[in-house]
Amino acid sequence: MTSDRTELAAAMxxxxxxTSSSGWDFTCDYEVDCGSEEHAYIVYKTLAVDKELQPDxxxxxxxxxxxxxxxxxxxxxxxxxxxxxxxxxxxxxxxxKLVEEYGDVRQA
Amino acid sequence: MASPSSPAKRRxxxxxxxxxxxxxxxxxxxxVSMSGEILSNPRHTYITPPGHGxxxxxxxxxxxxxxxxxxxxxxxxxxxxxxxLACVCYTMGPGMGGPLQVAAASARALSLLWGKPLVAVxxxxxxxxxxxxxxxxxxxxxxxVSGGNTQVIAYSEGRYRIFGExxxxxxxxxxxxxxxxxxxxxxPSPGYNIEQLAKKGEKFIDLPYVVKGMDVSFSGILSFIExxxxxxxxxxxxxxxxxxxxxxxxxxAMLVEITERAMAHCDSKDVLxxxxxxxxxxxxxxxxxxxxxxxxxxxxxxxxxCIDNGAMIAYTGxxxxxxxxxxxxxxxxxxxxxxxxxxxxxxxxxxxxxxxNIHSDAVTEVSVDGVSLPTPMAVES
Numbered sequence: 001m002t003s004d005r006t007e008l009a010a011a012m013x014x015x016x017x018x019t020s021s022s023g024w025d026f027t028c029d030y031e032v033d034c035g036s037e038e039h040a041y042i043v044y045k046t047l048a049v050d051k052e053l054q055p056d057x058x059x060x061x062x063x064x065x066x067x068x069x070x071x072x073x074x075x076x077x078x079x080x081x082x083x084x085x086x087x088x089x090x091x092x093x094x095x096x097k098l099v100e101e102y103g104d105v106r107q108a
Numbered sequence: 109m110a111s112p113s114s115p116a117k118r119r120x121x122x123x124x125x126x127x128x129x130x131x132x133x134x135x136x137x138x139x140v141s142m143s144g145e146i147l148s149n150p151r152h153t154y155i156t157p158p159g160h161g162x163x164x165x166x167x168x169x170x171x172x173x174x175x176x177x178x179x180x181x182x183x184x185x186x187x188x189x190x191x192x193l194a195c196v197c198y199t200m201g202p203g204m205g206g207p208l209q210v211a212a213a214s215a216r217a218l219s220l221l222w223g224k225p226l227v228a229v230x231x232x233x234x235x236x237x238x239x240x241x242x243x244x245x246x247x248x249x250x251x252x253v254s255g256g257n258t259q260v261i262a263y264s265e266g267r268y269r270i271f272g273e274x275x276x277x278x279x280x281x282x283x284x285x286x287x288x289x290x291x292x293x294x295x296p297s298p299g300y301n302i303e304q305l306a307k308k309g310e311k312f313i314d315l316p317y318v319v320k321g322m323d324v325s326f327s328g329i330l331s332f333i334e335x336x337x338x339x340x341x342x343x344x345x346x347x348x349x350x351x352x353x354x355x356x357x358x359x360x361a362m363l364v365e366i367t368e369r370a371m372a373h374c375d376s377k378d379v380l381x382x383x384x385x386x387x388x389x390x391x392x393x394x395x396x397x398x399x400x401x402x403x404x405x406x407x408x409x410x411x412x413x414c415i416d417n418g419a420m421i422a423y424t425g426x427x428x429x430x431x432x433x434x435x436x437x438x439x440x441x442x443x444x445x446x447x448x449x450x451x452x453x454x455x456x457x458x459x460x461x462x463x464x465n466i467h468s469d470a471v472t473e474v475s476v477d478g479v480s481l482p483t484p485m486a487v488e489s
Contacts, residue, residue: 042221045216045220046220049213049441050209050212050213053205087168087206090168090172091172091209091210091213093172094175094210095217097176098217098218098221099217099221101176101180102190102218102222103221
């Protein structure tokens, strides 16, 4: 599994893209290649259970496409985006490590 | 419960469970069997510098780093593979949100990867079940004392009922925060270092004593002693040891009082102390005196069992699992507030046979104690 660091950097660059005026001005997109659709769904299902704590300030949408997990964040302020995004990524790194460690057991 | 000294080779009969605990500053992962045998129970504590408490974000970071190594250790030490497990259990709450999420999310991922059911466990109930299993106490009044909780509990009609509790901070929080004032080490825990220092105390400083019916309050005592410490230490009126001694005596006397009243209410003679503060030997000694005066028995455990650990979560999850309780993935959340009496203790209703191997362990310790009291004080240190 390879978390795509370059795409992450690109996504972060878009983070302060203040073009629309809907209030949800701070967005961030993140993509992780999980190697297989099965693994991508495991990461998706694991992380989808916990809702964003301040849904009026930060929204998170996730989807699986091919073997990739796609994550979209939008927030009303940059600090909310930063806090939610960084906590999410920290947890996702652990979940992907668990998938790497134990994912092949069942597949094999 | 047998200690994890006999791993691998000899697999105990019945289902096995994995338990993940991360509600406070400890992260622990344990493997236990239905018979109450602990196959492994490694844990790691986030220890902050003297004068500092642990904050949710940093604590969660600590847990994220240590989860995978602990998981590997827990499985290896137990000599089991994921396929051998019946279920994956985790602490749903109460506790600090960020830290709780680490075990919750990991348990979900492992459940999906291994194709095993999830069981969400109440942390307080897990302390009680672990205490009962280790000591063999059948239906005691329970004093649950830790850094985050202070409750007097007794079982009645399917639930652990809270008879009395703190109305502000937990007793462990009061001790921990006083340890910060004195800048005592947080290694292995601030409470342990207060206990050691208190042994050298000679002079008793009068402190407020705040019992309100069945409830207790500690925050005012903390404010009082914080101010007194600064003043009296400066003027050499007393030593830090005197303050630790006086604080312990006062807080523990309050706890003994409400526990005794709960015993009278419940017409129960046995007391079980669980939770991190429960390994304080002075608290155990004071409680033992009260129990003996009432012709009762004190059950308590040492730091291996009363401090947060994964095995207590695994064991309690397994009790629920054996009675058909599992947690669907969509409902496998975590929650900072989760009261002890919200849990339907279904396994108590059908009265599970009490784990015999444990019982004998705990009772043999009585004679070692040598005191004339009928006091099965469990577990050597």
